[in-house]
Each structure stands twice: as C-alpha cells, then as structure tokens.
Amino acid sequence: MRLHEHQAKELFAEKGITVPASVLIDSVDDVDEALETVGLPCVIKAQVLEGGRGKAGLITLADTVEKARSETERIFAASPKVKRILIEEAISIEKELYVAMTIDATSAKGLLLASREGGVEIETLAGVPGAIKRVHFDIREGVMRFQAARLGFDLGLEGAAHKGFVRTIMALNEIYRSFDCELAEINPLFLTKEGSIVAGDAKVMIDDNALFRQTRFQQIEDTDTDEVEKMAQEEGIPFIRFDGDIGLMCAGAGLTTTVYDLVNYAGGSVANYLEFGGPNYHKAVKAMEICLKVPSKVILIVTFGTIARADVMAEGIVEAIRTLKPDRPIVTCIRGTNENEAVEILEKAGLKPLFDTEEAVEEAVALAKEAQS
Amino acid sequence: MSIFIDRDTPVLIQGMTGKEGAFWSKHMIELGTDVVAGVTPGKAGETVHGCPVYNSVRDAMAEHTIKASMLFVPPRMAYDAVMEALDGGIKKIVMVAEGVPLREMLLLRQACKERDALLIGGNTSGVITPKEAMMGIFPHWIERVYRRGSIGVMTRSGSLTNEVTSMVVKSGYGVSTLVGIGGDPVPGTRFAEMLPHYEKDPETKAVLIIGEIGGTMEEEVAEVLASGEFTKPLVAFLAGRTAPTGQKMGHAGAIITGGKGSVEDKAKALEAAGAKVANRPREVGALLESLGVEKDPD
Numbered sequence: 001m002r003l004h005e006h007q008a009k010e011l012f013a014e015k016g017i018t019v020p021a022s023v024l025i026d027s028v029d030d031v032d033e034a035l036e037t038v039g040l041p042c043v044i045k046a047q048v049l050e051g052g053r054g055k056a057g058l059i060t061l062a063d064t065v066e067k068a069r070s071e072t073e074r075i076f077a078a079s080p081k082v083k084r085i086l087i088e089e090a091i092s093i094e095k096e097l098y099v100a101m102t103i104d105a106t107s108a109k110g111l112l113l114a115s116r117e118g119g120v121e122i123e124t125l126a127g128v129p130g131a132i133k134r135v136h137f138d139i140r141e142g143v144m145r146f147q148a149a150r151l152g153f154d155l156g157l158e159g160a161a162h163k164g165f166v167r168t169i170m171a172l173n174e175i176y177r178s179f180d181c182e183l184a185e186i187n188p189l190f191l192t193k194e195g196s197i198v199a200g201d202a203k204v205m206i207d208d209n210a211l212f213r214q215t216r217f218q219q220i221e222d223t224d225t226d227e228v229e230k231m232a233q234e235e236g237i238p239f240i241r242f243d244g245d246i247g248l249m250c251a252g253a254g255l256t257t258t259v260y261d262l263v264n265y266a267g268g269s270v271a272n273y274l275e276f277g278g279p280n281y282h283k284a285v286k287a288m289e290i291c292l293k294v295p296s297k298v299i300l301i302v303t304f305g306t307i308a309r310a311d312v313m314a315e316g317i318v319e320a321i322r323t324l325k326p327d328r329p330i331v332t333c334i335r336g337t338n339e340n341e342a343v344e345i346l347e348k349a350g351l352k353p354l355f356d357t358e359e360a361v362e363e364a365v366a367l368a369k370e371a372q373s
Numbered sequence: 374m375s376i377f378i379d380r381d382t383p384v385l386i387q388g389m390t391g392k393e394g395a396f397w398s399k400h401m402i403e404l405g406t407d408v409v410a411g412v413t414p415g416k417a418g419e420t421v422h423g424c425p426v427y428n429s430v431r432d433a434m435a436e437h438t439i440k441a442s443m444l445f446v447p448p449r450m451a452y453d454a455v456m457e458a459l460d461g462g463i464k465k466i467v468m469v470a471e472g473v474p475l476r477e478m479l480l481l482r483q484a485c486k487e488r489d490a491l492l493i494g495g496n497t498s499g500v501i502t503p504k505e506a507m508m509g510i511f512p513h514w515i516e517r518v519y520r521r522g523s524i525g526v527m528t529r530s531g532s533l534t535n536e537v538t539s540m541v542v543k544s545g546y547g548v549s550t551l552v553g554i555g556g557d558p559v560p561g562t563r564f565a566e567m568l569p570h571y572e573k574d575p576e577t578k579a580v581l582i583i584g585e586i587g588g589t590m591e592e593e594v595a596e597v598l599a600s601g602e603f604t605k606p607l608v609a610f611l612a613g614r615t616a617p618t619g620q621k622m623g624h625a626g627a628i629i630t631g632g633k634g635s636v637e638d639k640a641k642a643l644e645a646a647g648a649k650v651a652n653r654p655r656e657v658g659a660l661l662e663s664l665g666v667e668k669d670p671d
C-alpha cells in the first residue's frame with residue numbers, strides 16, 4: 001500500500017525529519033486560510049498516488065494569493081483523482097539530493113540508496129555510473145549511524161548539513177523498520193541555502209502482507225474505482241480492465257498472464273484480466289457476473305488447477321450460465337484435478353470444452369472477429 | 374536420483390492436523406514420500422494417516438530421524454514455524470503459505486543462509502519428483518503433467534506449471550525434479566541457487582525455467598550460465614511478454630517497474646548466455662530438442 005505524500009510526511013515529522021510547513025485542503029475555499037500558516041511563495045501539490053506529478057502539471061509554485069487560488073482550482077479540476085491538495089511552504093534550495101531505503105531480495109539485506117543528483121526519476125540516475133551510492137545493511141540491525149555518517153561524507157556533506165543528513169537517515173530507518181516499508185524514499189531531499197536538510201517529497205510503500213499489523217493508515221483511494229472494479233475488490237478477485245474484445249476468466253496469476261500474451265499473439269485483444277483461481281475457485285458465478293459487466297465480445301475461460309478443482313469450477317460455470325444467461329459466446333478450457341468429471345459436466349450443459357490453451361485462444365479470437373463483422 | 378527429496382528422506386509435517394495439512398500429507402504418502410511424524414502444538418498423542426503427532430519439532434526429533442519439514446501453517450505463523458524447524462537442525466524446508474511479510478522472508482532467508490539450510494517458498498506448490506516423492510500440493514496423479522523423466526523444472530507459478538509441464542510431457546519428455554520457487558518477491562530460495570543441485574543430478578539432462586515479469590531471478594540464471602558453472606541445456610518460458618508497465622498481473626512479484634523486469638530484458642540476458650527462450654508454452658519441447666536433449670523413453 002502506498003501512502004499519500006501528506007500521510008508519509010506526517011510520519012516524517014513525527015520521527016524527526018524536517019518537512020516544509022503545510023496545510024492539507026479539500027476545497028479551493030480553504031486556500032486563504034492555508035496561506036496564513038504556509039506563507040508565500042507556496043507550492044501547490046495534488047495528493048495523488050501516481051508518479052510524475054510535476055510533469056503532469058499537478059505540482060506548481062504560486063507567489064501571490066490570486067495565483068494560489070487559481071492554480072488550486074485548476075489542479076482540482078485537472079483530474080477526478082485529485083481529492084486533496086497539499087499547500088506547502090516554498091523552500092530556498094541549494095541542492096536536491098536523493099535517498100531511499102528498500103530491500104535487496106538476493107542478498108536478503110536492506111538497501112540504502114543515496115545520490116547528489118536528486119529531483120529526477122531514479123531510473124534516470126540508474127543509467128549514470130556512480131550516480132547512486134548503495135549501502136547494504138543487516139535487516140535485524142537496520143542502518144547503523146556510522147553507515148549514515150559515512151554516506152553523508154561520501155555525498156560531500158559537512159557541518160550542519162551532514163548532521164541533518166544523518167538525523168534524516170536514522171529517522172527514515174526507524175520509519176522503514178517500524179512500518180514494514182517496502183520502500184521509504186525522499187526525492188528530492190533539499191539541502192537549503194541555510195545548510196539544513198528538508199524532505200521535499202515523501203514516498204512510503206507498506207508491504208501489503210504486513211498490513212494486518214500496520215493499521216495506522218487506511219488507504220485513501222485516488223483511483224476512479226468503478227462499480228465493476230469495486231465488485232471484484234469486495235470478492236478479492238484480481239481484476240484489471242482493458243479495452244479489447246476478449247474477457248479473460250482464468251485461474252492462476254501465471255496462467256492468466258500467459259493467456260493474456262497468447263490472445264495478443266493471436267491478433268486478439270483483452271477486455272479484462274480476471275483470475276478466479278486459488279481461494280476463489282468456487283466463485284465462478286461472481287467471476288462471470290463481473291466479466292459480463294465488461295463490454296467484451298467473448299468470454300474465455302482457461303484453468304489448469306490443483307486445489308482449484310476442475311469439476312467444482314465446471315459446476316460453477318454451468319451454474320453461472322444458467323442464472324446469468326450470458327449474451328455472448330463462452331469458450332472453456334478446464335483442466336487439472338478431476339478434469340474428466342469437468343468435461344462431462346460442461347458437455348452435459350451443452351458446452352464444447354476444449355483441452356488445449358492455444359486452441360481455446362484461437363477459438364476466442366475467431367469468435368471475437370465474427371462478432372465484429 | 375532426484376534432488377531435494379527421495380523415498381528415503383524422512384519428512385516431518387508441521388501443521389499436519391489442519392484440513393489442508395491432513396489432505397495433502399495423505400497424497401504425499403500415496404506418492405511414496407516417507408512421512409514419519411507431524412507437529413501441531415497442543416495435539417500431541419493424535420495420529421494422522423498412521424503418523425504420530427507431537428507438540429513440538431524437538432519432541433518429534435527425539436523419537437524420529439527427520440531430514441526435511443513440510444509446513445502447512447498460516448502465513449502469520451510461518452516465520453516461527455520455519456525458525457522452529459531450523460532450531461531442530463532440519464536443513465530442507467518447504468513452506469506453501471502465501472502472504473508472509475517481506476521482513477520475515479528476509480529474516481528467514483538470512484537464517485537459512487547462516488545454517489546452510491534450504492527453504493523453498495512461500496507461495497509455492499512445493500517440490501516433486503514424479504513417481505517418487507513430494508513435499509507440497511501437486512496433483513501427482515495427472516499423468517500428462519507428472520511424468521518422470523530427465524527435465525529439471527523450476528517455476529514461479531503453480532497454474533502455469535501444469536500448463537507448461539503438460540507441453541513438455543506431450544513432446545516426449547518427463548520431469549526429474551520440479552521445484553516451485555514461488556510467486557512472492559522474496560522467495561526463500563532463488564532460481565540460480567537451485568542450479569548447482571540440477572548440475573550435480575545425473576538424472577537431469579536439461580533444465581526448464583518457468584518465469585515471469587518482475588524481479589531479477591531470470592537475470593541471475595543468465596549470470597550463472599554465462600559463468601560456465603551450469604553446463605546443461607537450459608530453456609525458459611516467461612509469462613507477461615505483452616504485459617503493460619506498472620500493472621500487477623496477479624503475483625506480488627510480477628510487475629514491471631521503472632522499465633526493469635520486462636520479459637524482453639530477461640529473454641535477452643538468457644539468450645546471450647546460451648539459453649533458449651520460448652514465446653509460447655507449446656514451443657518448449659521443440660526448443661529442448663533443438664538443444665540436443667534426448668526424449669525420455671516410455
């Protein structure tokens with residue numbers, strides 16, 4: 001789960017990382033009051049989860065009250081995803097740094113990253129040799145102070161700036177450790193003209209598998225989750241909407257992804273990715289209900305399950321067809337545990353079960369083309 | 374020969390009295406696995422499929438020789454259960470649980486490295502040598518997937534394993550040992566770390582890797598190949614070639630971010646190191662043949 005900038009900065013401030021003064025608003029009417037705290041010039045920042053806010057025009061600087069009002073209004077109108085805006089004190093910047101803490105799965109260690117060239121996307125930095133300094137640390141100990149101090153000197157910091165940097169890293173370390181972070185990143189990390197260290201942005205991602213013990217922050221939705229996506233979410237069914245012709249109703253992440261590839265190879269296009277394997281294998285009716293709400297031309301069902309028994313899935317599919325009366329053709333390719341029973345169940349219901357994934361994909365692509373003409 | 378387990382490997386089952394534990398330990402025994410005991414705290418004295426159940430790993434070890442442990446425990450208890458197995462000196466552990474927090478996975482990986490132990494999983498089907506033994510949840514009775522032969526298979530995905538392996542069998546090959554590495558971002562053991570075991574196994578003539586977008590495990594395999602430490606033919610099938618960037622396609626580990634982890638990059642690295650990469654599951658057999666791997670006689 002990714003925290004919004006204002007949520008992450010709340011954590012930063014609590015743990016001793018200096019952040020600019022700011023006020024969170026949800027209406028343009030609150031701009032004047034916010035400016036009383038923040039002052040001018042100010043930075044106006046849309047609180048959305050996607051990256052590249054600057055490029056998208058969702059972060060801007062204002063030096064007058066009028067401009068702050070008009071820019072706030074413009075950003076609120078820019079996208080329905082913008083529900084909150086952070087009005088922040090503008091900092092006089094000497095240099096923009098980059099720091100992040102993440103995991104290194106290969107060495108099973110924590111990884112602290114830092115660069116003197118902050119303010120850009122990390123991918124841009126990755127291409128420049130030596131631009132990013134890497135420090136591995138023991139996940140049991142966290143980052144040691146000497147590691148943070150050494151890194152600060154390596155970045156060419158001294159005096160108050162160095163002290164501020166070490167304090168920032170040690171606070172980030174505490175956040176990383178106590179909040180099960182997959183990533184805790186500050187980009188840019190400002191070195192101000194006065195020589196202090198201030199977090200310009202805050203990107204904190206909490207490990208989804210640890211959310212059961214990280215209850216402090218609730219996900220603030222910024223996506224336009226539609227009715228169908230909500231339905232899938234409530235059922236715990238992985239679902240992604242695309243704009244093609246073939247609705248996928250498959251079992252297993254790897255197999256569904258492969259069917260997605262095969263449809264594209266065969267010249268078809270995918271209307272939705274939906275996975276009803278694993279714990280959801282008895283949810284064929286719900287899965288088909290979701291698929292039918294997507295404007296596809298064909299529904300393609302491919303499974304090869306172990307625990308997700310083929311006969312149970314076949315029964316579910318027959319039940320779904322009986323109750324939902326789908327208005328489009330359905331191609332089935334159900335295999336795995338008890339597959340012979342599954343074939344019998346499907347045939348009895350008048351379906352023509354296929355046994356080869358690619359054959360099923362080709363059939364679905366042909367039916368989609370037929371429906372088009 | 375097989376890697377990881379054979380019929381002479383005495384196996385402990387942690388979480389044996391649970392529904393899933395009881396169901397799959399029965400299938401493990403039916404295949405020929407030497408399941409000797411179970412552990413469920415508070416259930417000492419019970420028996421499951423004729424195997425005695427103990428309160429702790431220590432109690433089970435006092436009565437039996439145990440070389441491997443199979444864990445059917447929920448994700449929140451998995452960390453403790455693996456540490457208990459390690460504490461008992463067990464060096465081979467399979468954990469099927471999905472959803473173990475990253476922090477615990479890193480700690481477990483480190484603990485296993487320090488003790489020279491091998492942890493397979495989580496979020497995996499486990500390990501199987503067809504017609505021999507298994508630790509995990511495989512429908513071993515499906516003959517068009519679980520045929521014994523000479524191809525070592527490693528996979529990140531359960532559903533895809535059945536799909537791709539059935540194509541291997543259709544082409545006239547069988548499986549020596551199949552290892553489900555698992556679908557999580559931090560598995561206990563990585564693809565590259567299993568390669569030395571396949572290299573040493575005389576039954577394995579070639580290795581098939583079933584990978585997908587995200588992470589760097591396929592690239593690490595390419596590095597081992599390029600170094601010359603793995604000398605057998607290697608074929609890979611990688612899912613998600615047409616997947617959009619930034620979209621999590623099912624597995625937690627499967628996502629292309631910041632331009633890294635794409636199938637294109639992985640395929641390029643593997644091919645440069647001498648491996649063959651299949652675009653479709655049905656191409657795998659022909660690619661094995663093109664590398665001169667002999668088919669397995671019936």
